[in-house]
Amino acid sequence: MNGAAETVSARLASPTDEAGLIRAAQRGDEDAFERLVRSYDQSVLRIASNLLRSPDEARDVYQEAFLKVYRNLHQFRFDCSFHTWLYRIVTNICLDRLRRRRVRREESALVETADGVVDRAVQAVEKAPASDPERQMLNRELGSRIAAALNELTPRERTVFELRHYEGLRLRAIGEVIGTTEEAAKNCLFRATQKMRASLEAFV
Numbered sequence: 001m002n003g004a005a006e007t008v009s010a011r012l013a014s015p016t017d018e019a020g021l022i023r024a025a026q027r028g029d030e031d032a033f034e035r036l037v038r039s040y041d042q043s044v045l046r047i048a049s050n051l052l053r054s055p056d057e058a059r060d061v062y063q064e065a066f067l068k069v070y071r072n073l074h075q076f077r078f079d080c081s082f083h084t085w086l087y088r089i090v091t092n093i094c095l096d097r098l099r100r101r102r103v104r105r106e107e108s109a110l111v112e113t114a115d116g117v118v119d120r121a122v123q124a125v126e127k128a129p130a131s132d133p134e135r136q137m138l139n140r141e142l143g144s145r146i147a148a149a150l151n152e153l154t155p156r157e158r159t160v161f162e163l164r165h166y167e168g169l170r171l172r173a174i175g176e177v178i179g180t181t182e183e184a185a186k187n188c189l190f191r192a193t194q195k196m197r198a199s200l201e202a203f204v
Helices: 002-013 018-026 030-052 055-075 082-108 120-126 133-152 155-165 171-178 182-200
Strands: none
Touching: 018 030, 018 055, 030 055, 030 082, 030 155, 055 082, 082 155, 082 171, 133 155, 133 182, 155 171, 155 182, 171 182
């Protein structure tokens, strides 16, 4: 009887909400941590893919981000949402990679192409009717132009642009993720949008 009561009590006490999962994971509950990872794994992979346009790099970021979460979860104090905290870790890793990529590109003076890069505009081409080769060609060119235009943004501008247009985050949330104010995020988005329009103006 006592054993059954303890089992029921343990089951009722098991974490079901996110805050409960986080606290359990902070106490060393591996199952709770795995459940947290499963809740956000696709979002993390999607953000990294959108920012870096490289499936291989996105997988590397995914692993690095959750390793950092595992090592630093004890420091999470619930002063922001776990979602925001996790996004901050992911975007910081991506920003570092974008900055290193930009430096390498400037040092080498080579033109970076869209080969092997995943882009939503290019993906849309796969769904275009096969009977319209001209439209497919235009879509592919647009996809390449968009990839090139994104590469011309600063890492911070690109991150803000991606979080707003691909992730659909509000400016206030973006500011929290990248560690700045809503107004600063808004100004950064404006600059990024202006640059994108200028880069694509001749095409459209």
